[in-house]
Amino acid sequence: MTLDLTDAARQVAGPATPDPLIDALFIGAGAMKAGTTWTYQMLDLHPDIFFSFEKEIHYFYAAFVDRSVLSDQRRMANVRDKYLRIDPGQNHAAGVRNKLHWAANYMDGPVDDLWYRNLFVFRRQERYVADFSNLYALLPAEGWRRIAGKVGTLCVLYTMRHPVKRLWSHVKFHLELTGQAEVLDRWGPAELGRFARQPFIWNNAEYGAALRRMREGLPAEALRPVFFETIHGDRAGFLADIEGFLGLAAHTYPAERLDRRVNASQTRAMPDFFPGLFARDFARIAAEVEAEGLRLPPSWADVAAG
Numbered sequence: 001m002t003l004d005l006t007d008a009a010r011q012v013a014g015p016a017t018p019d020p021l022i023d024a025l026f027i028g029a030g031a032m033k034a035g036t037t038w039t040y041q042m043l044d045l046h047p048d049i050f051f052s053f054e055k056e057i058h059y060f061y062a063a064f065v066d067r068s069v070l071s072d073q074r075r076m077a078n079v080r081d082k083y084l085r086i087d088p089g090q091n092h093a094a095g096v097r098n099k100l101h102w103a104a105n106y107m108d109g110p111v112d113d114l115w116y117r118n119l120f121v122f123r124r125q126e127r128y129v130a131d132f133s134n135l136y137a138l139l140p141a142e143g144w145r146r147i148a149g150k151v152g153t154l155c156v157l158y159t160m161r162h163p164v165k166r167l168w169s170h171v172k173f174h175l176e177l178t179g180q181a182e183v184l185d186r187w188g189p190a191e192l193g194r195f196a197r198q199p200f201i202w203n204n205a206e207y208g209a210a211l212r213r214m215r216e217g218l219p220a221e222a223l224r225p226v227f228f229e230t231i232h233g234d235r236a237g238f239l240a241d242i243e244g245f246l247g248l249a250a251h252t253y254p255a256e257r258l259d260r261r262v263n264a265s266q267t268r269a270m271p272d273f274f275p276g277l278f279a280r281d282f283a284r285i286a287a288e289v290e291a292e293g294l295r296l297p298p299s300w301a302d303v304a305a306g
Contacts, residue, residue, distance in 0.1 A: 021113050022120070023152040026246060027060075028132030029139075029214075030159030032204040033169040035228045039159070040132045042239055042258070046251045050126035052119045053083070053102045059116045061135035064143035069135065070111050079103045098122060113150075128155070128246060137210045138203055144217025154222045155246055158214060160207045160289065161228035163282040163303055164275045167205055171196050172268055184268060193277045205281075208288025215292070229297040235259075275302075 026049060030036035037055075044051050062070040083103040086096055105118040120129050137158060139147075148154050160166075171192070175181045187195070196202060214223050224245050231238045235258045243250055275282075286296060286304040296304055 029136035141216035
């Protein structure tokens, strides 16, 4: 019998179960617009890492924070938009069959441990199952404790980016995604400040709080915090570091993929007033990250200065 994690979160986490939910789980929990999509696309090429068809499953966020992210309606919309589009001239029957099989598991219920495990039904010999979701950066400490107690080996990657640049990118991306990008041509400090401070955007900026929750709920060796600037300063070196973190053999990644940009938002200059709207907040956040024992990238000097 599987255990619903939402109910489990109310209990004191016990020792790891002898029948783990997943034997080896690699979680990507980066802040929104901090490089998780590029990291996912590269590590999906590694022969020892298995991703499901859906990059952002959000299971643990649904279990510990908000069930509605995996409501029937949201999952149906996701299947409609991603998995029911078939081109007989381009698709292969076996691939279509596998995606429809996976989509049937995704639409199954209830959304519990068995549901989650069945999303990885096509895993073969890969050592790790991987699950990347920006929403996981918002999990409470007790959620991390419970996850750690339910899997065999757990490795968690948390990525951060220069706070001003990340917030501006997040604001642009959301407005473009929702067809509202034109408001940026007329919004002033008051409108942009109110929009950016909405919890669904702002909470992604609270790196210190996220780190504290993770460190409270996870074994020290299970967490790897990294900076977007470090990733893109040496992409091949970063991938090698993650392979070492996971204990995997080195993989050779195509050079053209290493340099590819993903999820780039429209080129739109940041207003001169934008950094000043949040300067005191970001100086606090930078200090909190340093208090967690991390050295800030040199490009964060303006943030740390306040």
